[in-house]
Amino acid sequence: MAPASLALRRALRDGLLAHAPLVAALGGPKIWDEPPRDAAFPYVTLGEARVTDWSTGSSSGHEHALTLHVWSRQGGQTEAQVVAGEIVAALEQVPLSPAGHRLVNLRFATADIRREDDGRTFHGVVRFRAVTEPG
Template sequence: MLTAPAALRAAIHQALTSDSGLIAALGGARVYDEPPRDAALPYVTLGEARIADASADDAPLQEHQLTLHVWSRQGGHKEAHVITGALLQALDDAPLSPAGHRLVNLRFALADIRREADGRTYHALVRFRAVTEPNN
C-alpha cells in the first residue's frame, strides 16, 4: 500500500494530467515530477511537500502542505497567472481518491508569482493544504 503522501501525489498528478483546462493552458499534459531536460515551456512540476501528524480523538490524520511550480516564458506574468488559475480550478476542493486513503479536504493556501533572475522566466509557487486519513 502506498503511503498517504505518495498516494496523494499520484492522485494530484492524475487529476492535473486529465484536466482539460490545465492541459489547454499548458498546451499539453506537461505536468512532471521532474521535467525532462528538453521540456517545452510552460509546464508544471510537483514540488516540495511537508507532512505533519494531525491526529485527534483516535483518528489518524495527516496534514499535507504541497507546492506546485509553474514555469513560463510567454506574455509576461499573464501566462503564469492563467496556469495558476487552472491549477486552482483543477485542485481546490477536488474529490480525489488517493489509493488506500481518504482525502478529507484539499484547499488552496497561497500563490506567489514572480519573475526569475534571468528576466524572462516567470515562476509561480502554488501551495495547497490537504488532510488525509487511512481507509479502514
C-alpha cells in the same frame, strides 16, 4: 500501500491531468515531478511536500502542505497567472482519490508569481493544504 504523501501526490497529478483547461493552457500533459531536460514552456512541476501528524485520540491522519510550481517564458506574467488559476480550478473541481487513503479536505492556500533571475522565466508557486485519513 503507498504512504499518504505519495498516494496524494499521485492523485494530485492524475487530477490535474484530468482537467482539460489546464492541459490546454499547458499545450499538453506537461505536469512532472522532474521535467525532462528539453521541456517546452509552460509546464508544471510537483514541488515540496511537508507532512505532519494530524491524529487525534481516536483516529489517525496527516496534514499535507503541497507546493506546485508553474514555469513560463511567455512575455509577461499572463501565462503563468492563467496556468496557476487553472491549477486552482482543477483542484476545486476534480475529485481526488489517493490510493489507500481518504481525502478529508483540500484547500488552496497561496499563489505567488515572480520573474526569475534570468529575466525571462516566470515562476509561479501555488500552495495547498490537505488532510488525509487511512482509507
